[in-house]
Amino acid sequence: MPMIRSTILFFIMAIAVCGCENDIQTVMDLNSNKAATEHGEDIVVIYSQGGRVNAKMMAPTMERTLDKPPTTLFNNGVKVFMYNDTLGLESTLVAKKGKYIEEQPNENYVYLSDSVVVMNKKGEQLTTNELNWDPKKRIFYSTKEVFIKTPTDSLHGWGLEANEDFSEKKILKVSGPITMQDSTAIN
Template identity: 75%
Template structure:
Protein backbone atom coordinates (compact mmCIF):
# COMPACT_ATOMS: atom_id res chain seq x y z
CA UNK A 1 0.00 0.00 0.00
CA UNK A 2 2.83 2.40 0.81
CA UNK A 3 4.50 1.49 -2.48
CA UNK A 4 1.32 2.39 -4.43
CA UNK A 5 0.99 5.66 -2.55
CA UNK A 6 4.62 6.59 -3.33
CA UNK A 7 4.22 5.66 -7.01
CA UNK A 8 0.94 7.61 -7.22
CA UNK A 9 2.61 10.58 -5.50
CA UNK A 10 5.59 10.48 -7.92
CA UNK A 11 3.28 10.27 -10.94
CA UNK A 12 1.25 13.23 -9.63
CA UNK A 13 4.45 15.28 -9.19
CA UNK A 14 5.71 14.30 -12.65
CA UNK A 15 2.42 15.20 -14.32
CA UNK A 16 2.15 18.53 -12.54
CA UNK A 17 5.76 19.47 -13.41
CA UNK A 18 5.14 19.00 -17.16
CA UNK A 19 3.17 22.19 -17.51
CA UNK A 20 3.96 24.64 -20.32
CA UNK A 21 3.62 28.34 -19.86
CA UNK A 22 0.95 29.25 -22.41
CA UNK A 23 2.54 32.68 -23.06
CA UNK A 24 5.92 31.05 -23.90
CA UNK A 25 4.23 28.63 -26.29
CA UNK A 26 2.31 31.45 -28.01
CA UNK A 27 5.51 33.54 -28.42
CA UNK A 28 7.36 30.55 -29.90
CA UNK A 29 4.54 29.83 -32.35
CA UNK A 30 4.28 33.48 -33.45
CA UNK A 31 8.05 33.69 -34.10
CA UNK A 32 8.01 30.48 -36.08
CA UNK A 33 4.97 31.58 -38.07
CA UNK A 34 6.59 34.94 -38.85
CA UNK A 35 9.34 33.33 -40.96
CA UNK A 36 9.17 31.81 -44.44
CA UNK A 37 12.00 29.65 -45.75
CA UNK A 38 12.85 28.44 -49.23
CA UNK A 39 15.52 26.45 -51.03
CA UNK A 40 16.90 26.66 -54.58
CA UNK A 41 15.30 30.05 -55.22
CA UNK A 42 14.82 31.45 -58.74
CA UNK A 43 13.23 34.90 -58.95
CA UNK A 44 12.57 36.83 -62.15
CA UNK A 45 12.24 40.64 -61.86
CA UNK A 46 10.38 42.65 -64.46
CA UNK A 47 9.24 46.22 -65.06
CA UNK A 48 6.62 47.17 -67.59
CA UNK A 49 6.43 43.58 -68.84
CA UNK A 50 10.18 43.38 -69.51
CA UNK A 51 12.56 41.08 -67.63
CA UNK A 52 15.22 43.19 -65.88
CA UNK A 53 16.99 40.63 -63.66
CA UNK A 54 17.10 37.04 -62.47
CA UNK A 55 18.14 36.04 -58.94
CA UNK A 56 19.40 32.58 -57.98
CA UNK A 57 19.99 31.56 -54.34
CA UNK A 58 20.48 28.29 -52.46
CA UNK A 59 18.36 29.38 -49.49
CA UNK A 60 16.11 32.26 -48.54
CA UNK A 61 14.62 33.33 -45.21
CA UNK A 62 11.84 35.90 -45.15
CA UNK A 63 10.94 37.53 -41.86
CA UNK A 64 7.42 38.91 -41.68
CA UNK A 65 8.09 40.79 -38.43
CA UNK A 66 8.50 44.54 -38.77
CA UNK A 67 10.76 45.64 -40.33
CA UNK A 68 10.31 42.75 -42.78
CA UNK A 69 13.33 41.49 -44.70
CA UNK A 70 14.53 38.71 -46.96
CA UNK A 71 17.92 37.15 -46.13
CA UNK A 72 20.12 35.07 -48.42
CA UNK A 73 22.70 33.51 -46.10
CA UNK A 74 24.10 30.80 -48.41
CA UNK A 75 25.04 32.79 -51.48
CA UNK A 76 23.22 34.51 -54.30
CA UNK A 77 23.76 35.45 -57.93
CA UNK A 78 21.94 38.14 -59.90
CA UNK A 79 21.92 38.50 -63.68
CA UNK A 80 20.89 41.98 -64.89
CA UNK A 81 19.48 42.41 -68.40
CA UNK A 82 18.86 45.28 -70.83
CA UNK A 83 15.62 45.85 -72.81
CA UNK A 84 16.52 43.14 -75.38
CA UNK A 85 17.46 40.57 -72.67
CA UNK A 86 21.15 41.14 -73.32
CA UNK A 87 23.23 40.47 -70.21
CA UNK A 88 24.40 43.81 -68.75
CA UNK A 89 26.11 42.61 -65.57
CA UNK A 90 26.33 39.81 -63.05
CA UNK A 91 26.55 40.12 -59.30
CA UNK A 92 27.41 37.47 -56.71
CA UNK A 93 27.83 37.49 -52.93
CA UNK A 94 27.92 34.97 -50.11
CA UNK A 95 25.29 36.91 -48.14
CA UNK A 96 22.53 39.35 -48.93
CA UNK A 97 19.68 41.11 -47.18
CA UNK A 98 16.74 42.98 -48.69
CA UNK A 99 14.69 45.33 -46.51
CA UNK A 100 11.25 45.07 -48.09
CA UNK A 101 9.69 48.32 -46.88
CA UNK A 102 12.64 50.58 -47.73
CA UNK A 103 13.84 48.65 -50.78
CA UNK A 104 17.47 48.72 -49.64
CA UNK A 105 19.79 45.83 -50.50
CA UNK A 106 22.86 44.93 -48.42
CA UNK A 107 25.38 42.48 -49.88
CA UNK A 108 28.38 41.16 -48.00
CA UNK A 109 31.18 38.60 -48.01
CA UNK A 110 32.99 38.21 -51.32
CA UNK A 111 30.88 40.55 -53.44
CA UNK A 112 31.77 40.46 -57.14
CA UNK A 113 30.21 42.49 -59.98
CA UNK A 114 31.18 42.00 -63.62
CA UNK A 115 29.72 44.29 -66.30
CA UNK A 116 29.42 43.70 -70.05
CA UNK A 117 32.68 45.63 -70.68
CA UNK A 118 34.53 42.96 -68.69
CA UNK A 119 35.18 45.29 -65.75
CA UNK A 120 35.22 43.51 -62.40
CA UNK A 121 34.50 44.93 -58.94
CA UNK A 122 35.53 43.01 -55.81
CA UNK A 123 34.59 44.19 -52.31
CA UNK A 124 33.50 42.90 -48.91
CA UNK A 125 30.29 44.94 -48.91
CA UNK A 126 28.00 46.55 -51.47
CA UNK A 127 24.71 48.35 -50.86
CA UNK A 128 21.95 49.53 -53.17
CA UNK A 129 19.97 52.69 -52.51
CA UNK A 130 16.76 52.59 -54.61
CA UNK A 131 15.92 56.24 -53.99
CA UNK A 132 19.24 57.51 -55.35
CA UNK A 133 19.49 54.56 -57.80
CA UNK A 134 23.10 53.89 -56.90
CA UNK A 135 25.29 51.15 -55.51
CA UNK A 136 27.73 52.23 -52.82
CA UNK A 137 30.31 50.86 -50.40
CA UNK A 138 32.45 52.21 -47.60
CA UNK A 139 34.78 49.20 -47.67
CA UNK A 140 37.95 48.45 -49.61
CA UNK A 141 37.25 48.01 -53.34
CA UNK A 142 39.22 46.56 -56.24
CA UNK A 143 38.27 47.31 -59.85
CA UNK A 144 39.94 45.46 -62.69
CA UNK A 145 39.39 46.67 -66.25
CA UNK A 146 40.91 45.28 -69.44
CA UNK A 147 43.64 47.95 -69.17
CA UNK A 148 43.89 48.91 -65.47
CA UNK A 149 43.66 47.71 -61.90
CA UNK A 150 42.27 50.23 -59.41
CA UNK A 151 42.21 50.04 -55.63
CA UNK A 152 40.70 52.21 -52.93
CA UNK A 153 38.13 52.66 -50.19
CA UNK A 154 34.53 53.58 -50.81
CA UNK A 155 32.58 53.45 -54.04
CA UNK A 156 29.58 54.96 -55.76
CA UNK A 157 28.26 53.51 -59.03
CA UNK A 158 25.16 53.78 -61.17
CA UNK A 159 22.82 50.79 -61.45
CA UNK A 160 24.51 49.17 -64.46
CA UNK A 161 28.05 49.94 -63.22
CA UNK A 162 28.86 51.83 -66.42
CA UNK A 163 29.89 54.81 -64.27
CA UNK A 164 31.73 54.34 -61.00
CA UNK A 165 33.77 56.45 -58.64
CA UNK A 166 36.25 55.25 -56.02
CA UNK A 167 36.06 57.72 -53.14
CA UNK A 168 39.63 57.27 -51.82
CA UNK A 169 41.91 55.93 -54.55
CA UNK A 170 45.12 54.15 -53.59
CA UNK A 171 47.97 52.97 -55.81
CA UNK A 172 49.12 53.76 -59.34
CA UNK A 173 46.64 54.97 -61.97
CA UNK A 174 47.30 54.92 -65.72
CA UNK A 175 46.16 58.13 -67.40
CA UNK A 176 45.76 58.22 -71.17
CA UNK A 177 47.79 60.95 -72.90
CA UNK A 178 45.19 63.24 -74.47
CA UNK A 179 47.79 64.85 -76.76
CA UNK A 180 48.83 61.48 -78.27
CA UNK A 181 45.69 61.38 -80.40
CA UNK A 182 46.61 64.76 -81.95
CA UNK A 183 49.97 63.59 -83.32
Protein backbone atom coordinates in the same frame (compact mmCIF):
# COMPACT_ATOMS: atom_id res chain seq x y z
CA MET B 1 -30.39 14.76 -7.00
CA PRO B 2 -30.38 18.18 -8.79
CA MET B 3 -28.09 19.50 -6.05
CA ILE B 4 -25.59 16.66 -6.63
CA ARG B 5 -25.68 17.25 -10.41
CA SER B 6 -25.06 20.97 -9.91
CA THR B 7 -22.18 20.30 -7.56
CA ILE B 8 -20.58 17.75 -9.92
CA LEU B 9 -21.05 20.11 -12.88
CA PHE B 10 -19.44 22.95 -10.88
CA PHE B 11 -16.38 20.81 -10.03
CA ILE B 12 -16.00 19.63 -13.65
CA MET B 13 -16.10 23.23 -14.91
CA ALA B 14 -13.62 24.36 -12.22
CA ILE B 15 -11.19 21.59 -13.18
CA ALA B 16 -11.58 22.41 -16.90
CA VAL B 17 -10.95 26.13 -16.34
CA CYS B 18 -7.88 25.44 -14.18
CA GLY B 19 -6.48 22.95 -16.70
CA CYS B 20 -6.67 25.41 -19.65
CA GLU B 21 -4.23 27.98 -18.37
CA ASN B 22 -1.49 29.15 -20.81
CA ASP B 23 1.34 31.52 -20.15
CA ILE B 24 0.63 34.33 -22.63
CA GLN B 25 4.35 35.18 -23.03
CA THR B 26 5.13 31.57 -23.97
CA VAL B 27 2.41 31.64 -26.62
CA MET B 28 3.67 34.99 -27.99
CA ASP B 29 7.28 33.73 -28.11
CA LEU B 30 6.16 30.58 -29.92
CA ASN B 31 4.22 32.60 -32.49
CA SER B 32 6.97 35.16 -33.10
CA ASN B 33 9.79 32.61 -33.40
CA LYS B 34 8.13 29.84 -35.36
CA ALA B 35 5.28 31.26 -37.42
CA ALA B 36 7.10 34.36 -38.66
CA THR B 37 9.79 32.59 -40.70
CA GLU B 38 9.59 31.17 -44.22
CA HIS B 39 12.23 28.93 -45.77
CA GLY B 40 12.86 28.22 -49.44
CA GLU B 41 15.24 26.40 -51.75
CA ASP B 42 16.30 27.02 -55.37
CA ILE B 43 15.06 30.62 -55.26
CA VAL B 44 14.57 32.81 -58.33
CA VAL B 45 13.40 36.43 -57.91
CA ILE B 46 12.61 38.67 -60.90
CA TYR B 47 12.87 42.46 -60.37
CA SER B 48 10.83 44.58 -62.75
CA GLN B 49 9.90 48.22 -62.97
CA GLY B 50 7.28 49.66 -65.26
CA GLY B 51 6.68 46.22 -66.79
CA ARG B 52 10.35 45.74 -67.75
CA VAL B 53 12.60 43.15 -66.19
CA ASN B 54 15.65 44.80 -64.56
CA ALA B 55 17.28 41.86 -62.83
CA LYS B 56 17.05 38.21 -61.89
CA MET B 57 18.35 37.01 -58.53
CA MET B 58 19.06 33.33 -57.84
CA ALA B 59 20.01 31.62 -54.58
CA PRO B 60 20.20 28.04 -53.33
CA THR B 61 18.36 28.88 -50.06
CA MET B 62 16.51 31.71 -48.37
CA GLU B 63 15.03 32.48 -44.99
CA ARG B 64 12.38 35.21 -44.76
CA THR B 65 11.28 36.78 -41.50
CA LEU B 66 7.94 38.55 -41.37
CA ASP B 67 9.08 41.02 -38.71
CA LYS B 68 8.93 44.73 -39.45
CA PRO B 69 10.46 45.34 -41.93
CA PRO B 70 10.26 41.91 -43.59
CA THR B 71 13.78 40.64 -44.32
CA THR B 72 14.98 37.82 -46.56
CA LEU B 73 18.39 36.25 -45.90
CA PHE B 74 20.45 34.43 -48.52
CA ASN B 75 23.15 32.81 -46.37
CA ASN B 76 24.36 30.23 -48.92
CA GLY B 77 25.22 32.56 -51.77
CA VAL B 78 23.38 34.71 -54.25
CA LYS B 79 23.83 35.52 -57.94
CA VAL B 80 22.20 38.48 -59.72
CA PHE B 81 21.94 39.16 -63.46
CA MET B 82 21.24 42.80 -64.43
CA TYR B 83 19.52 43.49 -67.77
CA ASN B 84 19.07 46.52 -70.02
CA ASP B 85 15.72 47.56 -71.53
CA THR B 86 15.97 44.93 -74.30
CA LEU B 87 16.86 42.14 -71.81
CA GLY B 88 20.51 42.20 -72.82
CA LEU B 89 22.80 41.12 -69.98
CA GLU B 90 24.67 44.17 -68.66
CA SER B 91 26.35 42.84 -65.51
CA THR B 92 26.57 39.87 -63.18
CA LEU B 93 26.93 39.96 -59.42
CA VAL B 94 27.88 37.13 -57.03
CA ALA B 95 28.20 37.16 -53.23
CA LYS B 96 28.42 34.57 -50.48
CA LYS B 97 25.66 36.31 -48.48
CA GLY B 98 22.77 38.61 -49.20
CA LYS B 99 19.95 40.35 -47.38
CA TYR B 100 16.80 41.77 -49.00
CA ILE B 101 14.93 44.31 -46.88
CA GLU B 102 11.39 45.37 -47.76
CA GLU B 103 11.20 48.87 -46.22
CA GLN B 104 8.01 49.95 -48.00
CA PRO B 105 6.23 48.70 -51.13
CA ASN B 106 8.48 50.78 -53.42
CA GLU B 107 11.60 50.99 -51.24
CA ASN B 108 13.48 47.70 -51.15
CA TYR B 109 17.20 47.22 -50.66
CA VAL B 110 19.67 44.41 -51.18
CA TYR B 111 22.77 44.21 -48.98
CA LEU B 112 25.49 41.88 -50.22
CA SER B 113 28.49 40.74 -48.23
CA ASP B 114 31.42 38.35 -48.14
CA SER B 115 33.37 38.11 -51.41
CA VAL B 116 31.15 40.34 -53.55
CA VAL B 117 32.13 40.46 -57.24
CA VAL B 118 30.40 42.48 -59.98
CA MET B 119 31.44 42.08 -63.63
CA ASN B 120 29.97 43.99 -66.55
CA LYS B 121 29.87 43.09 -70.25
CA LYS B 122 33.02 45.19 -70.91
CA GLY B 123 35.07 42.93 -68.62
CA GLU B 124 35.33 45.45 -65.79
CA GLN B 125 35.26 43.89 -62.33
CA LEU B 126 34.44 45.24 -58.87
CA THR B 127 35.53 43.28 -55.79
CA THR B 128 34.50 44.24 -52.25
CA ASN B 129 33.28 42.68 -49.00
CA GLU B 130 30.10 44.74 -48.78
CA LEU B 131 27.86 46.23 -51.46
CA ASN B 132 24.39 47.77 -51.33
CA TRP B 133 22.02 47.60 -54.28
CA ASP B 134 18.91 49.74 -54.73
CA PRO B 135 16.83 47.98 -57.43
CA LYS B 136 14.44 50.92 -57.83
CA LYS B 137 17.18 53.51 -58.42
CA ARG B 138 19.28 50.86 -60.22
CA ILE B 139 22.47 51.82 -58.34
CA PHE B 140 25.22 50.21 -56.24
CA TYR B 141 26.89 51.93 -53.31
CA SER B 142 29.34 51.04 -50.56
CA THR B 143 31.40 52.63 -47.80
CA LYS B 144 33.85 49.70 -47.62
CA GLU B 145 37.14 48.96 -49.39
CA VAL B 146 36.72 48.39 -53.14
CA PHE B 147 38.94 47.11 -55.96
CA ILE B 148 38.13 47.79 -59.60
CA LYS B 149 39.91 46.09 -62.48
CA THR B 150 39.38 47.07 -66.09
CA PRO B 151 41.22 45.74 -69.14
CA THR B 152 43.66 48.67 -68.79
CA ASP B 153 43.45 49.93 -65.18
CA SER B 154 43.45 48.78 -61.54
CA LEU B 155 41.83 51.06 -58.97
CA HIS B 156 41.64 50.78 -55.19
CA GLY B 157 39.84 52.83 -52.57
CA TRP B 158 37.05 53.14 -50.04
CA GLY B 159 33.45 53.84 -50.89
CA LEU B 160 31.71 53.48 -54.24
CA GLU B 161 28.78 54.81 -56.22
CA ALA B 162 27.91 53.10 -59.51
CA ASN B 163 25.01 52.39 -61.83
CA GLU B 164 23.79 48.82 -62.34
CA ASP B 165 25.61 48.17 -65.59
CA PHE B 166 28.79 49.49 -63.95
CA SER B 167 29.42 51.84 -66.90
CA GLU B 168 29.51 54.85 -64.56
CA LYS B 169 31.38 54.41 -61.29
CA LYS B 170 33.03 56.61 -58.73
CA ILE B 171 35.39 55.58 -55.93
CA LEU B 172 34.84 58.03 -53.08
CA LYS B 173 38.37 57.83 -51.57
CA VAL B 174 40.95 56.60 -54.08
CA SER B 175 44.12 55.01 -52.70
CA GLY B 176 47.40 53.95 -54.32
CA PRO B 177 48.83 54.50 -57.77
CA ILE B 178 46.45 54.98 -60.67
CA THR B 179 47.42 53.78 -64.13
CA MET B 180 45.37 55.23 -66.96
CA GLN B 181 45.68 54.57 -70.68
CA ASP B 182 46.48 57.69 -72.70
CA SER B 183 43.39 58.35 -74.81
CA THR B 184 45.40 60.64 -77.15
CA ALA B 185 48.03 58.01 -77.96
CA ILE B 186 48.16 56.84 -81.57
CA ASN B 187 47.94 53.09 -82.04
